[in-house]
Amino acid sequence: MRLLLVEDDDRVAAALSAVLGRHGFDVRHARSGEEAIQALLPDEGPAFDCVLLDLGLPDQDGFEVCSRIRRRTATPVIMVTARADVRSRIHGLNLGADDYVVKPYDTGELLARIHAVSRRPPLRRPAPAGGPAAEAAVPVTEAAVPGPAGDALLLGPVALELPTRRVTVDGVPIALTRKEFDLLALLAQRPGVVFRREQIISEVWRTAWEGTGRTLEVHVASLRAKLRTPAMIETVRGVGYRLVVPAG
Structure with missing residues (x-):
C-alpha cells in the first residue's frame, strides 16, 4: 500500500x-x-x-x-x-x-x-437528479457539472464563473454575498446530489454545526430569491440540500 x-x-x-x-x-x-x-x-x-x-x-x-x-x-x-x-x-x-x-x-x-x-468501497459516482443515488449524501470529490470546459458552470438559466465569482441569471448579473456564492458553488459541483447540512456548514462556514443551522436556512432562502428559481435548490427533509438544474 x-x-x-x-x-x-x-x-x-x-x-x-x-x-x-x-x-x-x-x-x-x-x-x-x-x-x-x-x-x-x-x-x-x-x-x-x-x-x-x-x-x-x-x-x-x-x-x-x-x-x-x-x-x-x-x-x-x-x-x-x-x-x-x-x-x-x-x-x-x-x-x-x-x-x-x-x-x-x-x-x-x-x-x-x-x-x-x-x-471500504470507493465512493459511488452520482446519478442524475431523481435517480437512486441522488438520495445519498456524499463528500465532494472532483468537479463534474454541466456546461463548457473551464471554470464557467452553466446551470440552466444560471451561469456561475468561479474565478471572478460572477453569477448571471438569463444573462443578467446578480449580486451575491460571499457566503451565498460559496454555497451555490458547493451545490453546483454535484447537481442532483444531496449535501448534508453538517457538510455544508463545514465547507462554507468552516465550522461545526452547533448553532449555525439557522444561518444556513437564511442563506438558502436568500439565494433562492436572488436566483428567481426557488425550486433550483431543493430541500431534502432531514438530510440537507441539493441543486436541481431546470429542464429546457
Whole structure:
C-alpha cells in the first residue's frame, strides 16, 4: 500500500515512516499542505491508498488541506493530530475525513485504522437528479457539472464563473454575498446530489454545526430569491440540500 504522510515534524515523520515501512507500506512524506496537494496530482505517479494528515501544518490548516483533497480525490484520509476536542473531530469528519486519530496513539491501532478505511468501497459516482443515488449524501470529490470546459458552470438559466465569482441569471448579473456564492458553488459541483447540512456548514462556514443551522436556512432562502428559481435548490427533509438544474 502507498501512503501519503503529511507531517511537518521531520522526527515524527521519520519514526512513523520507519514503523510503516516495516509493515510493508510505501510511504511518501509531505511537509506542507501544498506539497501534499501536489503529491496527489495524477501525473505524480501511482495513486495513494491512504493519506495520514496532520492538522498543524506550516502553510495552511489541515482542515483546509482535507477540504482541498476531497475536491480532487476519494482517497481515504485519516487525520492524525493532537487536537482532541470533540468540535475538531466533528469538523474534520464533516469535511470528508474517513477517520480521526488523536496523538499520542497506539501504532497497532493506527495500522488497523489504515487497513479499515482502505477496505471500504470507493465512493459511488452520482446519478442524475431523481435517480437512486441522488438520495445519498456524499463528500465532494472532483468537479463534474454541466456546461463548457473551464471554470464557467452553466446551470440552466444560471451561469456561475468561479474565478471572478460572477453569477448571471438569463444573462443578467446578480449580486451575491460571499457566503451565498460559496454555497451555490458547493451545490453546483454535484447537481442532483444531496449535501448534508453538517457538510455544508463545514465547507462554507468552516465550522461545526452547533448553532449555525439557522444561518444556513437564511442563506438558502436568500439565494433562492436572488436566483428567481426557488425550486433550483431543493430541500431534502432531514438530510440537507441539493441543486436541481431546470429542464429546457
